[in-house]
Amino acid sequence: MTESSIDPAIMQRLKQSAPEICYSQSHTVSCDGGGGALGHPRVYYTIGTQGFVECGYCDRAFVLDAARDGRCESTGE
Ligand SMILES: [Zn+2]
Numbered sequence: 001m002t003e004s005s006i007d008p009a010i011m012q013r014l015k016q017s018a019p020e021i022c023y024s025q026s027h028t029v030s031c032d033g034g035g036g037a038l039g040h041p042r043v044y045y046t047i048g049t050q051g052f053v054e055c056g057y058c059d060r061a062f063v064l065d066a067a068r069d070g071r072c073e074s075t076g077e
Helices: 008-017
Strands: 020-024 028-031 043-046 052-054 061-064 072-074
Touching: 008 052, 008 061, 020 028
Parallel strands: 020 061
Antiparallel strands: 020 072, 028 043, 052 061
């Protein structure tokens, strides 16, 4: 898989609900909130068939996207 297969409608919702969207080529992601105000204990998530997962601590969204692996972008919220 080289292209993001996430539903555009879901992507739009994530951009409204998540403070930051991070991309990963792996189905297994970890999040510690990046330190600072959003920091929290490191937790691991598995990206499911919908192609994304949201962190229960800091609301960051992780999207399966090999082309943008490792990148995070602020949604400006
Ligand atoms: Zn988090």
